[in-house]
Amino acid sequence: MTMNLDINVEHLTRVEGxxxxxxxMRDGKLEKAQLEIxxxxxxxxxxxxxxxxxxxxxxxxxxxxxxxxxxxxxxLKATEQALGLEVSEQTVLLRKLLIHGATIQSNVLHAYxxxxxxxxxxGSVFPLVSSHPDVVVRALRMKRLANDIGEVVGGRxxxxxxxxxxxxxxxxxxxxxxxxxxxxxxxxxxxxLATVETLKTLAGxxxxxxxxxxxxxxxxxxxxxxxxxxxxxxxxxxxSDAMYREMTNEFVVSHSTSKHCRHNRSSYFVGALARWNxxxxxxxxxxxxxxxxxxxxxxxxxxxxxTIAQVVEAAHCTVDSIRIIDELLERGLQNEDPDQxxxxxxxxxxxxxxxxxxxxxxxxxxxxxxxxxxxxxxxTGQNLENIDDDMKKLVPEIxxxxxxxxxxxxxxxxxxxxxCISCSVHMLDVDFLE
Amino acid sequence: xxxxxxxxxxDFTGCEGCELNQLNFENQLLDMLEHxxxxxxxxxxxxxxxxxxxxxxxxxxxxxDCIKRINEIRRRAKVLVAVGACAVQGGINGMKNTQPIEEVxxxxxxxxxxxxxxxxxxxxxxxxxxxxxxxxxxxxxxxxLKVFTALVMGKKxxxxxxxxxxxxxLKENECVYEKGMICLGPVTRGGCDAHCPSFGQxxxxxxxxxxxxxxxxxxxxxxxxxxxxxxxWKRLHLYNTHELEGLKS
Numbered sequence: 001m002t003m004n005l006d007i008n009v010e011h012l013t014r015v016e017g018x019x020x021x022x023x024x025m026r027d028g029k030l031e032k033a034q035l036e037i038x039x040x041x042x043x044x045x046x047x048x049x050x051x052x053x054x055x056x057x058x059x060x061x062x063x064x065x066x067x068x069x070x071x072x073x074x075x076l077k078a079t080e081q082a083l084g085l086e087v088s089e090q091t092v093l094l095r096k097l098l099i100h101g102a103t104i105q106s107n108v109l110h111a112y113x114x115x116x117x118x119x120x121x122x123g124s125v126f127p128l129v130s131s132h133p134d135v136v137v138r139a140l141r142m143k144r145l146a147n148d149i150g151e152v153v154g155g156r157x158x159x160x161x162x163x164x165x166x167x168x169x170x171x172x173x174x175x176x177x178x179x180x181x182x183x184x185x186x187x188x189x190x191x192x193l194a195t196v197e198t199l200k201t202l203a204g205x206x207x208x209x210x211x212x213x214x215x216x217x218x219x220x221x222x223x224x225x226x227x228x229x230x231x232x233x234x235x236x237x238x239x240s241d242a243m244y245r246e247m248t249n250e251f252v253v254s255h256s257t258s259k260h261c262r263h264n265r266s267s268y269f270v271g272a273l274a275r276w277n278x279x280x281x282x283x284x285x286x287x288x289x290x291x292x293x294x295x296x297x298x299x300x301x302x303x304x305x306x307t308i309a310q311v312v313e314a315a316h317c318t319v320d321s322i323r324i325i326d327e328l329l330e331r332g333l334q335n336e337d338p339d340q341x342x343x344x345x346x347x348x349x350x351x352x353x354x355x356x357x358x359x360x361x362x363x364x365x366x367x368x369x370x371x372x373x374x375x376x377x378x379x380t381g382q383n384l385e386n387i388d389d390d391m392k393k394l395v396p397e398i399x400x401x402x403x404x405x406x407x408x409x410x411x412x413x414x415x416x417x418x419x420c421i422s423c424s425v426h427m428l429d430v431d432f433l434e
Numbered sequence: 435x436x437x438x439x440x441x442x443x444x445d446f447t448g449c450e451g452c453e454l455n456q457l458n459f460e461n462q463l464l465d466m467l468e469h470x471x472x473x474x475x476x477x478x479x480x481x482x483x484x485x486x487x488x489x490x491x492x493x494x495x496x497x498x499d500c501i502k503r504i505n506e507i508r509r510r511a512k513v514l515v516a517v518g519a520c521a522v523q524g525g526i527n528g529m530k531n532t533q534p535i536e537e538v539x540x541x542x543x544x545x546x547x548x549x550x551x552x553x554x555x556x557x558x559x560x561x562x563x564x565x566x567x568x569x570x571x572x573x574x575x576x577x578x579l580k581v582f583t584a585l586v587m588g589k590k591x592x593x594x595x596x597x598x599x600x601x602x603x604l605k606e607n608e609c610v611y612e613k614g615m616i617c618l619g620p621v622t623r624g625g626c627d628a629h630c631p632s633f634g635q636x637x638x639x640x641x642x643x644x645x646x647x648x649x650x651x652x653x654x655x656x657x658x659x660x661x662x663x664x665x666x667w668k669r670l671h672l673y674n675t676h677e678l679e680g681l682k683s
Contacts (some may be wrong), residue, residue: 046537047529052665055672058638062526064573065451109457124473129464136464144460157458158451158572162633169634294547 005399007407019419021410022255023395033391035384035414037256045374053079053165053342053369060376062360064420066109068159069102069150070354072360072378073227075166078361081348083369085166085339091329092227094153094168097324098160098350100317101149104188105157106355107272107310108146111195112139112417116414135198142191142314145183148267149321152176167338174333181325181339188318189286195311196290203295206308207409210301210324211393213386214265215274216247218353223409224275224282224316226353232278235264241351244360248377257361260385261377267385270357271417272309273300287316303390304416309357342369356380356420380419439487439586439681442474444507446493446500447555451572452518463581465535482662488513488585492573494520494527501553501561508562512586516557516564517578519571523642524676526571527555531675557676566591571640571673574626594625597644598637602628603630610636616659618669621647640673647683 005025020036033380047059057075061068073095112135113125122128129136147157152172154160162170219238220229230238231247239247250259262268280291280298291297291312296305347364357379364373390413398406445453453475455541459466489511495501508514519525531554558564566585568578577594584591598619602609610617610631618639619631630637649670656666671678 043530046533047526051668057671059526059672062451062571065449065454068449068451124475126467129467133653140460140463143458147458149458155635156572156629158455161630161635164635285660407617 005395005403005406007403009125009407009411019414021391021414023391023406023410025395030392031394032394034255034388035391035419037258039385044376048371048374049361050370050372053083053365053371054340056363056374057163057165057370062375063378065158065383066106067124067354067356067420069098069154069157069163070352070359072158072160072163074165074350074352074361075356075363077350077352078348078363079165079350079365082344082346082363082365083165083348084343085165085341088334088336090171090328090334090336091167091326091338093324094171095163096227097149097321097328098153098163099354100321100324101146101153103226103355104314104317104321105143105146105150106418107314108142108195109312110198110355111307111311113135114145114418115412115415118204118408118415122273138194138386141187145180145188148183150178152180164338164340166340167336167417168337171333171335171429174329175341176198177325177328181322184318184322188321192286192290192311192315192318195314196293199294199308199311206222206302206304207412208302209304209390209394209397209413211303212392213389214263214268214299215277216263216268216382217274217277217278217358218351220381224279224320229351229353231351231358233264233268234277236276241349242379244349244351244362248360248382250377250381256384258378258381258384261382262385263296267389269303269386270379270382271306271356272313273303273306274301274355274357276312277311283312283316284319287312288332290315303386303413304362304414306418310418312347345369347373352358354379356418357427358380378420380417383417383419387414387419438469438471440473441470441483441488441490442507442511443472443488444474444475444489444491444493444503446491446504446558447496448493448518448520448525450492451522452568455572456490456573456578459575466582485510486512488515490515490517490568491558492517492521494524494557495561496527496553496555504558504562513565514558514562515566515568515581515585516559517568518573519569519640519642519673520555521558521571522567523565523674524555524560525559525640525673528673528675529671531555532671533680541556555676560676567593569623569641570626574629574641576627577625594623595617595645596624598622598624598626598628598631598641600624601626602631602637605632607631611655611659616656616661616669618652620655621649621652621670638672639670640681642674645678647681649678 007023009021018038024032056079057072060071060075063071117124150157162168215234218229219232220223232238247263248261250261252261294308296308345365345367350361352359357386360377362375363371366372489507516522537629568581581591601624617636619637622637622639623641623644653666
């Protein structure tokens with residue numbers, strides 16, 4: 001047995017943002033096992049102060065490229081609640097379609113480009129171009145279509161243009177939506193089935209590791225919650241999104257420029273696996289079949305299975321995108337102007353499920369419609385304490401393995417959370433001192 | 435056949451949206467990979483070797499460690515390309531520069547403010563020589579493809595100098611001002627095909643200023659269309675604090 005062990009992975013690869021893994025063991029006693037977040041702080045709160053409500057979503061979108069759509073939608077919901085702006089049913093449908101596109105793109109990117117190289121024991125996706133060309137071409141085709149949803153509806157996949165407070169600046173045409181639907185049916189659906197087949201052959205590479213924890217996600221009665229819902233904890237049940245501070249309890253630790261969170265236990269989990277555990281009863285049949293084929297069961301406590309839950313969600317988002325497009329076409333698309341006349345100036349909260357978990361934005365506006373107070377709590381920040389707790393349980397269980405293998409298990413663990421470190425170090429927090 | 439150019443991709447302080455946009459060339463990515471060897475890309479791969487023909491760098495410089503790393507990258511790269519608003523002109527991170535840094539740190543971390551060092555957010559060109567710019571927030575994809583193709587062919591890419599308005603007129607868009615909104619198109623550098631106005635949104639100035647912008651006239655137009663002088667300058671500063679502060683002095 002290894003009595004002394006020092007692991008220090010600097011600037012972990014294949015994750016979004018900058019983080020180090022540090023493990024120290026002395027005489028068989030674990031002294032330290034943690035993910036250090038070394039991303040440069042960006043101080044978004046200073047940037048938002050005094051900014052117009054027209055700019056809030058434009059600015060917070062820049063917290064993170066990968067999660068830009070999620071930040072925009074969450075920001076718009078907070079602003080609309082604070083200013084009393086109404087949105088139409090068409091706006092809600094188009095936003096849900098955008099979220100599906102962004103979720104498919106992010107989940108596919110993670111499963112194929114960031115996580116799969118671990119299962120195939122290569123350093124990146126690039127060697128797979130020659131060894132598994134059909135798989136890479138399939139992944140690119142799926143990603144392209146998901147991004148095209150963002151381009152058709154949002155004007156751009158990264159930092160979308162058209163979603164604004166009160167609605168959209170541009171409405172897609174019926175023909176554009178029909179073409180998206182055709183590709184979702186003819187390309188994406190078979191590609192998802194093929195993805196499940198590919199993953200089945202790699203299932204043996206997913207480490208067996210279990211740790212019970214608290215799972216937090218949105219939940220609503222009539223659908224698998226992404227856009228709206230109550231905050232739901234697997235330990236304590238449902239509360240309204242206005243209670244988000246009680247559900248997150250942010251605190252500063254010296255090894256991370258991102259704040260950590262906790263709720264009912266020492267840590268909690270957000271993201272695809274939390275959504276699966278809390279809301280699997282709301283998934284469509286195709287997604288449930290994918291879950292069964294890949295061995296994902298309700299009440300799953302293996303964090304490495306988060307990647308599998310992401311693929312299951314991609315199936316659900318595909319089927320639900322087709323449903324939304326059908327509904328939009330049936331209603332007939334209206335060229336509506338966004339409602340941008342504030343009815344009041346106060347505080348509003350937005351809570352949305354973005355690919356990496358539940359995201360909260362809260363703003364307070366002055367009577368000129370300028371931000372005086374802002375708070376954002378990011379999925380990756382919420383997961384950091386849970387990752388540290390996982391590492392503390394995992395390391396003693398795999399001490400019979402070589403140092404390289406232990407390092408690889410730890411890297412795969414962190415990657416399974418699909419952490420978005422740019423987001424978590426957005427630092428958009430404390431109340432402004434006027 | 436000559437050896438393929440060795441390409442490396444780096445990120446500093448920013449959202450990594452420009453890098454994501456490089457992975458979003460789904461239709462061209464495999465063709466692009468045939469013409470270069472990607473030798474270093476933390477976001478997508480494990481390897482970390484030594485020298486490169488072309489380095490694409492995203493993000494602004496905002497910590498002492500950033501300054502050290504960019505100097506090292508510059509030493510190893512024959513051609514250094516700044517990708518996106520943060521790298522080219524400081525971008526959105528620059529907004530914090532006009533506020534006292536101690537206040538900014540205290541607002542976020544409270545009594546723990548000294549745990550994490552920070553500097554004003556700088557574009558790459560404030561610290562090292564930059565050979566080529568790919569502008570935009572996120573970087574304009576067609577501009578990146580043009581620059582990529584030119585560099586692979588051994589040519590020097592040409593940077594656009596006309597305003598967004600020129601491209602907007604060519605697309606026969608209705609002027610954003612006619613719709614009762616404001617727009618920064620008159621002073622913002624083109625090359626994006628007026629993408630935002632084409633989708634009904636105003637130009638937010640993400641590609642930086644045209645050479646020698648007439649800022650006095652821009653201020654007058656913005657005020658004429660309902661903004662206060664203070665608000666007009668805030669809009670102009672969104673992506674361009676570093677550049678505008680430089681023009682002032």
